[in-house]
Amino acid sequence: MIAHEVNFDGLVGPSHHYAGLSKGNIASEKNAMAVANPKAAALQGLEKMISLHRSGFKQGVLAPHLRPNIDILRRLGFSGDDRSVIAKAWKSAPDIVSKCYSASPMWTANAATVSPAADTADGRTHFTAANLCRMFHRSYESDFTEKLLATMFSDEQHFAHHSALPSGHYFGDEGAANHTRFAQDHGAPGVEFFVYGEKAFDNQAAKPSKYPARQSLEASQAIARLHGLKEQQVVFAQQNPEVIDAGVFHNDVIAVGTTNLHFYHQHAFLDSKRVNAELADKFADDSFYALEVKDEDVTVAEAVSTYLFNTQLLDISDENSANKFVLIAPSECEDHPRVKRYLDQVLASDAPIEEVRYFNLRESMKNGGGPACLRLRVVLNDPQLESISPRVLITEELYQDLVAWVEKHYRDQLSFEDLRDPQLIDELQAAAVSLEHILKMPNLYSL
Numbered sequence: 001m002i003a004h005e006v007n008f009d010g011l012v013g014p015s016h017h018y019a020g021l022s023k024g025n026i027a028s029e030k031n032a033m034a035v036a037n038p039k040a041a042a043l044q045g046l047e048k049m050i051s052l053h054r055s056g057f058k059q060g061v062l063a064p065h066l067r068p069n070i071d072i073l074r075r076l077g078f079s080g081d082d083r084s085v086i087a088k089a090w091k092s093a094p095d096i097v098s099k100c101y102s103a104s105p106m107w108t109a110n111a112a113t114v115s116p117a118a119d120t121a122d123g124r125t126h127f128t129a130a131n132l133c134r135m136f137h138r139s140y141e142s143d144f145t146e147k148l149l150a151t152m153f154s155d156e157q158h159f160a161h162h163s164a165l166p167s168g169h170y171f172g173d174e175g176a177a178n179h180t181r182f183a184q185d186h187g188a189p190g191v192e193f194f195v196y197g198e199k200a201f202d203n204q205a206a207k208p209s210k211y212p213a214r215q216s217l218e219a220s221q222a223i224a225r226l227h228g229l230k231e232q233q234v235v236f237a238q239q240n241p242e243v244i245d246a247g248v249f250h251n252d253v254i255a256v257g258t259t260n261l262h263f264y265h266q267h268a269f270l271d272s273k274r275v276n277a278e279l280a281d282k283f284a285d286d287s288f289y290a291l292e293v294k295d296e297d298v299t300v301a302e303a304v305s306t307y308l309f310n311t312q313l314l315d316i317s318d319e320n321s322a323n324k325f326v327l328i329a330p331s332e333c334e335d336h337p338r339v340k341r342y343l344d345q346v347l348a349s350d351a352p353i354e355e356v357r358y359f360n361l362r363e364s365m366k367n368g369g370g371p372a373c374l375r376l377r378v379v380l381n382d383p384q385l386e387s388i389s390p391r392v393l394i395t396e397e398l399y400q401d402l403v404a405w406v407e408k409h410y411r412d413q414l415s416f417e418d419l420r421d422p423q424l425i426d427e428l429q430a431a432a433v434s435l436e437h438i439l440k441m442p443n444l445y446s447l
Contacts, residue, residue: 003187013064041363116379121228130175177250194220310370
């Protein structure tokens, strides 16, 4: 059956700010306490969405989560109405307030792991919301993520939803940022590639020493079971602990892939040669293409600073041609002489990447997320696409409505100190009510 890879990009929320919340994410830590521009961030993301839609790709949008998370603050002992809760919490724990204002759900690669119908035992597309338990500011996202995905993909004939795995680092799960799917085409049965940072139950196994490993093997194995994947369809591989300590907090900071192309750095995995041999074997077709970037061409540090691999690979092949791809990259790659030179060399070679498109996503990049972080890939066949009832597939009309919404509701400056402003709560709630109407998702935020 014909299927499409639909990219559902996270709509950057109006509480987007820089507070250095993510340990191990070098850009996030580097830009802590800078003044953010939520309006620019959202408009940059929307520009990428409409550009891909206009190029013929299927493009969707995921709503931001409501902020601040007052319920969490109440559970931590701060009482009163919403404004009183923020005032009391700010007085004694401003860092916690910041975490409860986090707009990190914009990076929807962490929202869930998705296995398409062609891969699963029951022929439905399966979603497992990520527990994100290694970082407090993300650890409370899964409940709303489950609600949002179940609202968007509600037809039980086509979709199955699983709750987040148990919390705690033993089953640490950060979603599709550590998951890639390879297949001859999007509608064909595929090989699902799970990358983990540690074997959580094995104290003798290799682990990073400086930064936390956010994905465990045990979590990846559990998701494969929940989704009904067969052993022949799955490859598990461990990240190189040294690159985690160098700032590669997710696999999508050091590797990216789709259909038959795996684009990765030579130091991405503990045993890259074995990993790609297993992928090629289970792909069962000699068209599998592993494009390795050597350290002499682009170092790990350069890959991290430019997000060369936190890019989107979009398949632009047709029935009359071999697989070929366009790479969606942040403008940081174009601005970096060595990375730009490497990409120019790839375009001049016989590699299947035929075009690179650069996008300005600086507001997201400064907080540690590039093009790949902003999107959740969901492979959908035509009946599944038709079953999506909310207004979440990008059109020219929806794009214009969302731009107008951002222009009306977003600030163009937001600092750490601004989070104490009681007016901000009212602004964010008004924005949420308006967005429910635009997306035709009544009571999404239950305000």
